[in-house]
Amino acid sequence: MRSIPAFLLAILSVSVSAADYRSEQLVQAAQLRDSVVPGAAHAIVESLTTEVGPRMAGTEADMRAVNWARAKFAALGFDEVRIEPVKFPLWTRGREHAEVIAPYPQPLRITALGGSIGTGEQPLQAEVVMFDTLADLQAAADGSLSGKIAFINGRMERFRDGRGYGPAVAQRGNGASEAAKKGALAVVIRSVGTDLDRFPHTGQMRYAEGVTRIPAAALSVPDANLLQHMIQRGQPVTLALDIGAELRGEGLSYNVIGDIRGRSKPEEVVVIGGHLDSWDLGTGAIDDGAGVGITMAAGAAILAHAQRPLRTVRVIAWANEEQGLHGANTYAAAHAKEITQHILGAESDFGAGRVYALRAGVSTEYQSRFAQIAEVLAPLGIPYEPTGGGAGPDVGPLVVRGMPWAQLAQDGTDYFDTHHTANDVLERIDSAALDQQVAAYAVLAWMAADAPSDFGRVPPPVVAK
Amino acid sequence: MRSIPAFLLAILSVSVSAADYRSEQLVQAAQLRDSVVPGAAHAIVESLTTEVGPRMAGTEADMRAVNWARAKFAALGFDEVRIEPVKFPLWTRGREHAEVIAPYPQPLRITALGGSIGTGEQPLQAEVVMFDTLADLQAAADGSLSGKIAFINGRMERFRDGRGYGPAVAQRGNGASEAAKKGALAVVIRSVGTDLDRFPHTGQMRYAEGVTRIPAAALSVPDANLLQHMIQRGQPVTLALDIGAELRGEGLSYNVIGDIRGRSKPEEVVVIGGHLDSWDLGTGAIDDGAGVGITMAAGAAILAHAQRPLRTVRVIAWANEEQGLHGANTYAAAHAKEITQHILGAESDFGAGRVYALRAGVSTEYQSRFAQIAEVLAPLGIPYEPTGGGAGPDVGPLVVRGMPWAQLAQDGTDYFDTHHTANDVLERIDSAALDQQVAAYAVLAWMAADAPSDFGRVPPPVVAK
Numbered sequence: 001m002r003s004i005p006a007f008l009l010a011i012l013s014v015s016v017s018a019a020d021y022r023s024e025q026l027v028q029a030a031q032l033r034d035s036v037v038p039g040a041a042h043a044i045v046e047s048l049t050t051e052v053g054p055r056m057a058g059t060e061a062d063m064r065a066v067n068w069a070r071a072k073f074a075a076l077g078f079d080e081v082r083i084e085p086v087k088f089p090l091w092t093r094g095r096e097h098a099e100v101i102a103p104y105p106q107p108l109r110i111t112a113l114g115g116s117i118g119t120g121e122q123p124l125q126a127e128v129v130m131f132d133t134l135a136d137l138q139a140a141a142d143g144s145l146s147g148k149i150a151f152i153n154g155r156m157e158r159f160r161d162g163r164g165y166g167p168a169v170a171q172r173g174n175g176a177s178e179a180a181k182k183g184a185l186a187v188v189i190r191s192v193g194t195d196l197d198r199f200p201h202t203g204q205m206r207y208a209e210g211v212t213r214i215p216a217a218a219l220s221v222p223d224a225n226l227l228q229h230m231i232q233r234g235q236p237v238t239l240a241l242d243i244g245a246e247l248r249g250e251g252l253s254y255n256v257i258g259d260i261r262g263r264s265k266p267e268e269v270v271v272i273g274g275h276l277d278s279w280d281l282g283t284g285a286i287d288d289g290a291g292v293g294i295t296m297a298a299g300a301a302i303l304a305h306a307q308r309p310l311r312t313v314r315v316i317a318w319a320n321e322e323q324g325l326h327g328a329n330t331y332a333a334a335h336a337k338e339i340t341q342h343i344l345g346a347e348s349d350f351g352a353g354r355v356y357a358l359r360a361g362v363s364t365e366y367q368s369r370f371a372q373i374a375e376v377l378a379p380l381g382i383p384y385e386p387t388g389g390g391a392g393p394d395v396g397p398l399v400v401r402g403m404p405w406a407q408l409a410q411d412g413t414d415y416f417d418t419h420h421t422a423n424d425v426l427e428r429i430d431s432a433a434l435d436q437q438v439a440a441y442a443v444l445a446w447m448a449a450d451a452p453s454d455f456g457r458v459p460p461p462v463v464a465k
Numbered sequence: 466m467r468s469i470p471a472f473l474l475a476i477l478s479v480s481v482s483a484a485d486y487r488s489e490q491l492v493q494a495a496q497l498r499d500s501v502v503p504g505a506a507h508a509i510v511e512s513l514t515t516e517v518g519p520r521m522a523g524t525e526a527d528m529r530a531v532n533w534a535r536a537k538f539a540a541l542g543f544d545e546v547r548i549e550p551v552k553f554p555l556w557t558r559g560r561e562h563a564e565v566i567a568p569y570p571q572p573l574r575i576t577a578l579g580g581s582i583g584t585g586e587q588p589l590q591a592e593v594v595m596f597d598t599l600a601d602l603q604a605a606a607d608g609s610l611s612g613k614i615a616f617i618n619g620r621m622e623r624f625r626d627g628r629g630y631g632p633a634v635a636q637r638g639n640g641a642s643e644a645a646k647k648g649a650l651a652v653v654i655r656s657v658g659t660d661l662d663r664f665p666h667t668g669q670m671r672y673a674e675g676v677t678r679i680p681a682a683a684l685s686v687p688d689a690n691l692l693q694h695m696i697q698r699g700q701p702v703t704l705a706l707d708i709g710a711e712l713r714g715e716g717l718s719y720n721v722i723g724d725i726r727g728r729s730k731p732e733e734v735v736v737i738g739g740h741l742d743s744w745d746l747g748t749g750a751i752d753d754g755a756g757v758g759i760t761m762a763a764g765a766a767i768l769a770h771a772q773r774p775l776r777t778v779r780v781i782a783w784a785n786e787e788q789g790l791h792g793a794n795t796y797a798a799a800h801a802k803e804i805t806q807h808i809l810g811a812e813s814d815f816g817a818g819r820v821y822a823l824r825a826g827v828s829t830e831y832q833s834r835f836a837q838i839a840e841v842l843a844p845l846g847i848p849y850e851p852t853g854g855g856a857g858p859d860v861g862p863l864v865v866r867g868m869p870w871a872q873l874a875q876d877g878t879d880y881f882d883t884h885h886t887a888n889d890v891l892e893r894i895d896s897a898a899l900d901q902q903v904a905a906y907a908v909l910a911w912m913a914a915d916a917p918s919d920f921g922r923v924p925p926p927v928v929a930k
Contacts, residue, residue, distance in 0.1 A: 049691070050569060050695060051569045052571070053569070053570075053571030053572075053691075054571060061570070061571070105518075105526070106517070106518030106748070196892040197888055198664070198747070198887045198890055199663070221892070222888075225892065226891075229511065282663070283571070422574065423662055423687075425663055425687040425691075426687065427662075427686070
């Protein structure tokens with residue numbers, strides 16, 4: 001190689017970096033794919049949801065979840081297990097109750113949105129003004145909601161890829177501040193969900209700078225319909241809201257990290273994982289016990305495989321995803337110096353539905369490798385789709401810094417039926433569907449970690465979720 | 466006729482009493498069937514669930530439901546609308562909370578069973594002992610549950626005709642007293658339901674005479690699974706129960722009765738209806754807003770029909786079915802003298818699923834009439850089944866006193882998914898399915914009221930539900 005001119009070396013290095021997998025690697029990956037123990041991921045989710053259950057960031061249960069994850073990584077035989085601290089604003093839920101006072105008195109099922117303030121000592125009681133969409137509220141005259149409760153009644157559409165979430169979630173994230181700008185005392189929204197069940201969907205909201213903070217809550221879909229039907233009858237509808245939530249002090253949690261050390265380039269890392277925290281209403285089975293269980297079990301399959309990959313496979317159980325990617329942001333900042341050693345990342349945070357496509361955020365020269373990975377995934381029904389998709393939420397902060405990403409796109413048709421509700425429980429999970437995902441994550445992580453070279457760096461893509 | 470001997474007259478009278486419908490009656494009934502206004506029943510259920518909502522017997526909301534029913538009967542043009550008082554023991558729910566204290570602390574979703582006492586000022590805290598069935602609990606040694614909470618984990622099976630309910634409901638009705646006999650401090654049961662959602666199912670329980678009264682609550686199915694999975698891990702599981710329910714004083718409600726006066730035998734009555742009260746968790750859409758809506762709309766169709774039937778059609782919105790057929794028992798006692806004038810009864814109290822069969826509890830000589838009624842119902846997909854079925858709960862006390870009954874058997878495959886839960890809301894109802902049932906009830910009531918004679922008297926059948 002010493003005699004090759006520099007310019008030619010540069011060309012060669014491009015060619016080398018984009019080299020394909022050797023056939024024996026494909027054989028080994030296929031063996032890995034077929035070695036997954038049926039029910040392994042389900043057993044991990046069952047353990048987490050039974051032994052810990054709800055684990056909202058910063059709670060005592062969240063700390064038990066951290067200990068659970070450390071112990072589970074160790075029991076699965078990961079080479080190194082460690083925790084890294086994550087700090088964030090501490091939110092507590094407290095009481096929550098709503099009822100129509102007049103003209104048709106009856107209770108409504110609500111839940112406070114994450115980050116919301118409470119209504120104070122006394123329940124707040126006011127007339128409700130309904131808007132079909134957040135845009136309609138934004139178009140209302142300034143001061144027109146003075147002394148009123150705003151009700152934003154936008155509906156979420158159902159799609160396999162969950163693309164109805166983005167447009168619908170704005171009323172959750174921004175509804176309070178938009179309503180406050182018009183003078184409202186509080187905001188209630190139709191839950192961001194695709195179900196017709198009487199479970200309100202919680203989720204994070206944020207207050208805009210310089211705008212009065214008002215309480216924010218979600219009605220279940222049937223309760224939003226009820227309130228709509230009452231309002232449509234034409235008489236003023238008075239609602240009483242009693243919310244005890246508060247945002248006070250600082251919370252502490254931990255990213256829990258399990259490494260499978262690479263056999264020759266251990267400093268280079270492929271990151272997979274799910275987030276460890278959950279909302280407090282359900283047991284966090286689909287969001288995101290499934291992601292934790294799938295990627296821990298994928299790691300266990302790699303550990304049990306005859307051939308260690310060249311590079312390290314890192315499984316991260318991310319802290320506090322729900323309230324703003326706190327674990328992910330902390331990790332990306334703390335590991336800023338090794339950021340280029342993170343050669344590929346993928347997160348499982350879209351429930352427990354089967355994977356239907358492999359996608360990747362890499363330069364075109366690396367795409368043939370993903371076509372090869374998809375050859376190994378073909379018996380699982382997973383083709384490579386060269387366009388579309390996006391990185392999972394917790395790998396986002398790394399992707400923004402140039403890390404290539406892959407996506408094992410899951411069928412999320414039903415995901416938003418129970419997302420962020422009390423009904424996010426183990427019963428939502430099909431164990432065989434998890435097995436398919438474990439096989440897919442094991443193959444992806446192993447092949448990425450055993451790749452002929454890294455995957456270059458990429459410009460920041462649009463981060464999904 | 467004067468010259469016919471008495472014994473021959475007796476034979477003839479049997480023959481006459483079992484006479485069939487004339488062809489013009491079949492034509493009129495078919496016209497009635499086809500005259501039903503689409504959406505009429507759904508609009509009534511929407512009105513009841515929106516304007517009143519939950520209406521547990523004895524509550525202020527129950528009184529509003531009574532006023533609602535009076536006004537609705539009047540608005541629909543019934544000839545006479547009246548109310549009849551019904552008294553019963555008054556039960557209130559109060560607070561309800563359960564959580565596992567050790568070894569896996571997390572909250573469990575429960576609801577107190579109707580009629581249960583509370584746990585007192587302090588939450589009750591004790592170890593849980595699990596039984597797969599009520600029979601297993603009954604087989605436990607005396608005193609073996611001393612200081613413990615009994616958990617009865619029996620499962621309900623799903624069938625179109627709901628026949629899984631009877632065997633499953635015994636743990637709800639009798640579980641507390643059976644557990645108390647073994648020394649238990651409280652009982653929790655797996656909800657009597659066929660769903661996998663995180664809604665506990667309430668429903669009435671009863672204390673046996675002379676047995677210590679202990680609190681009784683139902684866990685949702687996922688929570689029962691959770692508790693089971695914890696107990697199966699082998700360590701003692703401690704549960705804290707906090708139930709504020711109490712049974713104190715006397716409640717007052719009303720049967721609300723709307724009559725459509727018969728054109729020549731107004732004193733003879735065909736009874737249809739549903740029950741007006743509901744449990745307090747949902748809005749009582751399928752149980753039993755549907756039955757009220759279906760039978761009120763059937764009455765409205767008969768009122769709008771060109772030909773009044775010979776006899777009176779009486780639509781009854783029954784008071785307090787849920788806590789023990791109080792309205793039905795009171796009516797049967799109050800109308801004891803006119804009991805033989807109640808020539809046929811049917812109740813709609815099995816949700817909102819389509820009718821798939823007509824059945825009747827009548828002597829064999831009247832069966833050909835039901836075959837004729839089924840001819841008219843054939844376009845609705847409703848055949849006559851000469852055996853099986855049973856009277857609805859609220860006609861039971863009249864049937865026990867000899868009143869013949871008919872049943873329009875509904876598809877209850879999904880009924881116990883949301884029965885007695887917060888998820889019993891308008892969204893569970895398909896308006897077109899209600900239309901089919903309105904047509905069926907209108908035809909049945911009109912033809913029964915226009916029959917060539919009454920339907921005799923029958924020995925008491927087994928009363929369903």
